[in-house]
Each structure stands twice: as structure tokens, then as C-alpha cells.
Amino acid sequence: MTMSSFLSMEHINKSFNHVPVLKNVTFNVENGEIHALLGENGAGKSTLMNILGGVHQPDDGAIILNGQTVEMANPRTSQSYGISFIHQELNVISDLRVYENLFLGAELKNRFGFVKVEEMCDKTSDILAELGVDIHPKTYVRHLDTSYKQMIEIARALLHKSRLIIMDEPTTALAEHEVDRLFTLMQNLKQTGVSIIYISHKLREIEQVCDTYTVLRDGKVVGSSPMKDGQLDEITKLMVGRSVSEERLTEPYPFGQVALEVKNLTREGFFWDINFTVRKGQIVGFTGLAGDGRTELFESLFGYRKKYSGQIKIFDRGVTINHPKQALKAGIGLVPKDRKENAIIKDLNVIQNMSLSSMAHFEKAGFIKGRAERERFNFYQQKLNIKVSNPKATIDKLSGGNQQKVVIAKWLEVNADIIIFNNPTQGIDVGARREIYQHIVSLAAQGKAVIILSSEAPEIRKVCHTIHVMYQGEVTAQFDGEEATDDEIMSYATGSKRRR
Ligand SMILES: Nc1ncnc2c1ncn2[C@@H]1O[C@H](COP(=O)(O)OP(=O)(O)OP(=O)(O)O)[C@@H](O)[C@H]1O
Ligand SMILES: [Mg+2]
Known part of the structure; x- marks a missing residue:
């Protein structure tokens, strides 16, 4: 010009x-x-x-x-x-x-x-x-x-x-x-x-x-x-094409029984002496900087990494988790953070990618699979505004954020008691972010225990009841979602302050 x-x-x-x-x-x-x-x-x-x-x-x-x-x-x-x-x-x-x-x-x-x-x-x-x-x-x-x-x-x-x-x-x-x-x-x-x-x-x-x-x-x-x-x-x-509210999504309400309890969990070199609980209906956030150990911690909880010490209790029963299958059986679901490495299958089409791990869910419901798949897909396509011109095309034809929306939709369908979301809104546009968090809040309201890992403290403050801040493999602070300020969270995440 x-x-x-x-x-x-x-x-x-x-x-x-x-x-x-x-x-x-x-x-x-x-x-x-x-x-x-x-x-x-x-x-x-x-x-x-x-x-x-x-x-x-x-x-x-x-x-x-x-x-x-x-x-x-x-x-x-x-x-x-x-x-x-x-x-x-x-x-x-x-x-x-x-x-x-x-x-x-x-x-x-x-x-x-x-x-x-x-x-x-x-x-x-x-x-x-x-x-x-x-x-x-x-x-x-x-x-x-x-x-x-x-x-x-x-x-x-x-x-x-x-x-x-x-x-x-x-x-x-x-x-x-x-x-x-x-x-x-x-x-x-x-x-x-x-x-x-x-x-x-x-x-x-x-x-x-x-x-x-x-x-x-x-x-x-x-x-x-x-x-x-x-x-x-x-x-x-x-x-x-519309305004998106900035308000807090979660209200404090009475939680149910303890769904997950972790005691003294340690994996040398990655995380030390981690203690926390998550109750039914509660949304618990973990935040920190790169290298804070949160991904390793939750990958261990999900059985991707073995050799931890300490105790994991699910609904008051001690469990050992050495494999993702054991985690799933115990009622834990993990939404991985890296869609490229863990979450999508490039050769499958969009609908197939969405129904992949919730297959059992579709079959149990007794629908003809194709139709049920298609209905779920339509539901989420509309809810999260997934832009796809041909759902039967392979998923790599979608824009990055739309691939991520498909992955998230897949996991919103998983029937686990305890659901861990690792960076769920990475690369997602502002409108769909709000929808995803709203969905997470409604999962909690239905009695799921929810854990969100995120590097974006300002964002998870809006949905979490409790936030744990990690620094170099240790939890350095714990806040109520409403109580925490971004600056305070940052000072614990950088290690300049610590409390337990
Ligand atoms: N190689 C391709 N073949 C077919 N369609 C494609 C291809 N690359 C992109 N598209 C389509 O073009 C449109 C725009 O995609 P693009 O990747 O440019 O979006 P974007 O604005 O970068 O989105 P995001 O924020 O999700 O990254 C999308 O509908 C996508 O499905
Ligand atoms: Mg893009």
C-alpha cells in the first residue's frame, strides 16, 4: 500500500x-x-x-x-x-x-x-x-x-x-x-x-x-x-465474531470423597516428595516453568515412567502404576500435551482420530459405530467450532489448532474418574478455549476429579479450585484458585520464594 x-x-x-x-x-x-x-x-x-x-x-x-x-x-x-x-x-x-x-x-x-x-x-x-x-x-x-x-x-x-x-x-x-x-x-x-x-x-x-x-x-x-x-x-x-467472557468459570462448592491421593512421590532426578489430593468434583492445577517436573510427575502417575517411590491411593486403595493400562484400569485418563508425538495418528481421518481411544465407549452404547461416531463428531465440531471441510480426510490436512481440538474432543469423551489434562489449550483460539474450560468445569460438576497442567497461570486461575506451583521438581506453593495472583505464582515458579 x-x-x-x-x-x-x-x-x-x-x-x-x-x-x-x-x-x-x-x-x-x-x-x-x-x-x-x-x-x-x-x-x-x-x-x-x-x-x-x-x-x-x-x-x-x-x-x-x-x-x-x-x-x-x-x-x-x-x-x-x-x-x-x-x-x-x-x-x-x-x-x-x-x-x-x-x-x-x-x-x-x-x-x-x-x-x-x-x-x-x-x-x-x-x-x-x-x-x-x-x-x-x-x-x-x-x-x-x-x-x-x-x-x-x-x-x-x-x-x-x-x-x-x-x-x-x-x-x-x-x-x-x-x-x-x-x-x-x-x-x-x-x-x-x-x-x-x-x-x-x-x-x-x-x-x-x-x-x-x-x-x-x-x-x-x-x-x-x-x-x-x-x-x-x-x-x-x-x-x-462475538465477545468472549473473561470471568472466572469455577465456583467453590463442596467436593466429594478423595479420588486421588499422592504421598511422598519421588523419582530421583525429576521430582521429589510430592504430596497432594484431588477430590471428586475438584479441579486442581499444576503450573511452573519448563523443567519444573510437572510433566514427568504426571507421566509417572499415568505409568509412562516407572521407578518412582512413594504412595498412590485411588479411592483410598493403594495402587502401583507401571503401565498406562494399569492407570486406565485404575480410572486415570491423561490427555497428552504433544499432539504430534502422542495424540494423533496421521494416516487416520478426522472422525477416526476423534473416536480412537473412546472406542469402547461407542461400542458399549450399542449404537452402530459409524453413526455414533459421526454424531459425536458433529456435536464437538459445533461446540468447539472445528474447521474441517472434509471429516474423511486425513487429520494432517487440518490447521494446527483444529487438530488439537479433535484431540481434546476425543478425551472429553473418555470415561475416567480422574482426568489429567496436559496443556489442553495449547494453540487453541480464544473462543474455543473458553468452551473447553467450560466443558472441563462441567466434568468436575459431574463428579470427576480433574487435574490441569499448564504453563499459563492466568488462564488456569479461572478454572482451578486449587493451584500447586512447582519449581525444579518440588511443589513450592499451594493456593486457592481465587487467592493466587499471577505475580505471586511467578515468584514461586522461579524459585525466588518458597513455602509448603
Ligand atoms: N495441505 C492442506 N491441504 C488441505 N487443506 C489444508 C492444508 N493446509 C491447510 N488447509 C486448510 O486451510 C485452512 C487454513 O489453515 P491454516 O493452517 O492456514 O489455519 P491457521 O489460521 O494457521 O489455524 P491455527 O490457528 O489452527 O494454526 C484450514 O481449514 C485447513 O484445513
Ligand atoms: Mg496455524
């Missing part, structure tokens, strides 16, 4: 299998600005960025960079124009070391063609230090937790001294203080004239860090302006 726009994507159209996904989209980014690209799950954000990144070709439209029309034939071309892409689906290679991932395709070599391992390691260490990440450059990525993998993606983009960095949900797996570090870095990059396109469903982050926003709805641009304070309601409305 303006002469000075560093990047203009003009009149972009894109269809997949004759379904239009981007409709005449025009999108401008200026030099040295942080530009938020917003919209519900399936609105077309990643598709637009994949076109800029040379992953997909537009059906028509133009990309103009610094006044020149450019063709992004493939990801390499895009990179050669100084564009780095942090992908929504983590793109790191598990069998390579951290520094190898960072320098992949751009290895430093000396004049004899030998790779300069130590120099690459030093540069890797420098960037990781800037990001505040404490991992050795020679660590194999497969040993790392998701949040570190995300940091590696970010580090790789920073390394390449790009002019434009696309960040497609870079903070889904990060805890708040890591997000703060990233924001500081983004501000510094901005000062040097680097432009950033920032995609996120965490609207508070958007308000904090972005200068400009553009909202996509059903593949069309429905708004674009400078970011001002106090605009989030308005932006939400643009995104989902």
Missing part, C-alpha cells in the same frame, strides 16, 4: 482441493515492526505464511519485497531473501545435536572444507545464553523437552541474521519467563530494523509486544491497524 512497505503480499488467493482458504488477502509489513497476524483456528494464518516462506504457491497474487516482485519458489528462495521461519509444527531433527540443528544446511567450514565444530558450538552457546536456555550445544535433541525444541527453532532463526522473521506460535511450549526473554530479544531485533510477523493465540502477548495487527477471518482480512492498549475485546470480536 504505502511506498515504504518492506513487504506487501497483494491479492493472494489460495485453495486446497477447490476449497478456498485465502481470499484476496492483502497484507503489509513495515521495516522494524512487530506485526501480529491473528485469527481463529483455520482462518488461514499458517497458509499465508507458508506462501511467504515458499512452502506453498499462491493460486494468484503477488509478493513484493523492498519494491521488487519476488517469486518464492521454495523455502530456500525465501531464506535467500532474508526470511526466517519458525514453524508452528516444530521442525527440529531429533537425531542431530543442538548445534547441528542450528547450523543445518549452513555449516561453518574452514578453507579445507572441514566443519568448524567448536566455533559452531560457541555461537550456539552464545545465542542460547541470550535466550536464557541452559543446554549444552552437543546434546542430542531427542533428549530434550518440547519447550527446548521450541527454543532451538527460535535460536536458529536468530542465528541467520534475517530481515524478516516469521514466528508461527513460537511460545506454545514456553513458560512465561521464557516468553519474556523472547520478547526482549524481539524488541532488540526490532531496533536493528528487523521485521517480525507474530502469530499467537495468547492475546495478552500480542498486546504486550506487537505494534500492528491484522485479523483474518475465514480466509479474508477483516481488520488491520496499529495496536493500542485496551483493544483486545475488539480484536477478539473481529476474530470470533
